[in-house]
Amino acid sequence: MFPLSASIVSVLQPFACLFTAPTLAHLHVLLTGTLLAQGPRTVTAALRAMGLSAERRFERYHRVLNRARWSSRQGARILLGLLLGMLPAQVPIVVAVDETLERRKGVRIRAKGMYRDAVRSSRSTVVTCLGLEWICMAVLVPVPWSTRPWALPFLTRLAPSKRANEAAGRRHRTVVELTIGMVWLVSRWLKQRRWILLGDGSDSCIQLGWEVLAAQATLITRLRLDARLFAFPEPVPVGRRGPKPKKGGVLAKLATREEEARSRGEEVAVQWYGRPKALRLLSEVCLWHTPGWPPLPMRWVLVVDPEGRLPTQAFFTTDLNMAPARVVELFVQRWSIEVTFEEVRRHLGVETQRQWNELAIARTTPMLMALFSLVCLMVYRWRERWETLPRSTGWSLKSHATFSDCLALVRRTIWAEDIYVNSTSEQDRLLISPDRLDRLLEQLAATA
Known part of the structure; x- marks a missing residue:
């Protein structure tokens, strides 16, 4: 195994306090391999991308997800702090919340249920699908390489179906009740700082409105x-008795x-x-x-x-003094989280993971969501590369970068630090070891 990318290690350093040294090393391998892999994002695919196809103790990498003791909630708190550092001064904290469906089936996946598939449904036809429902919170950040703010996920929570909770003997909590818990959690992390929550039709209820005001x-x-x-x-006249x-x-x-x-x-x-x-x-x-x-x-x-x-x-808004045009413009920005859901499916392999363990299921999708934010955080620190970030061609001119451009830049950086780490400027040609060349060719030949 080659030394891990310094760019990856620097971004993951704030999370080191959550893991033991062996678990952190295995996590670095999994995240770097997930960034480099193409196609399904399984643990084995990440190991292949890292040149560990012959690893005999591969179960140690599975244990990061299904057995190791670390808090994903504390990881979400650290990630939120890093993302708030990307916000320019005087920009309010705006958080979008939405549910997304992960299409999964299998007897051993107990939290699954039948849900409306928003992608396949239309106004006249409702399509239901078997899978897992996730509640995701994302900070809206005005990134410098795009004209629209990007929704960067930091907190993702599984919402088990009612049937799954009844089978497990747990009290069923609705999506609104789970969202309220996430609202109080974020408010505690922000230490009473004012912030704005953007919801959709499922969040249009008085109970959530009162809880948000209290937070x-x-x-x-x-x-x-x-x-x-x-x-x-x-106004009630003075001295009038009875309930007001x-x-x-x-x-x-x-x-x-x-x-x-x-x-x-x-x-x-x-x-x-x-x-x-x-x-x-x-x-x-x-x-x-x-x-x-x-x-x-x-x-x-x-x-x-x-x-x-x-x-x-x-x-509607619970801020009585907010301008009507401001309400509309802020709500429209909520669409960025829908774009994020599509990007993590297309480029980070959400719905392609194959974990069956309950703890691994509860950790894998939130980690892939957070990886979207970590990629943007890495690109944000490489200010000198923003101008050349959009990958244009002779037949397609891109004025603004997309997430595929950000991911391509991160991959190129990782490959460059890996392959050319031993090359010197005095050589006329660059020498690549057969092992690294085989691994590179395997990744380039793999289908997306």
């Missing part, structure tokens, strides 16, 4: 057009105020999924009420397209 954060997500909205209660009213009169449903938004709404130009778009926004502050929970004060924003190409949508 000193701000929630921005979708709002149903038929939500029950109420005015604020009138918690809400005022009933307000009209947002579904009935579309024409009002078209005529009276403020016309603004916002960045709508990468391009400027003129929209009309109607916004007010009121109370949102659901039986069983106290009314939640919030600001709703009704969005209509003057051209009629986009369906009418509604969003």
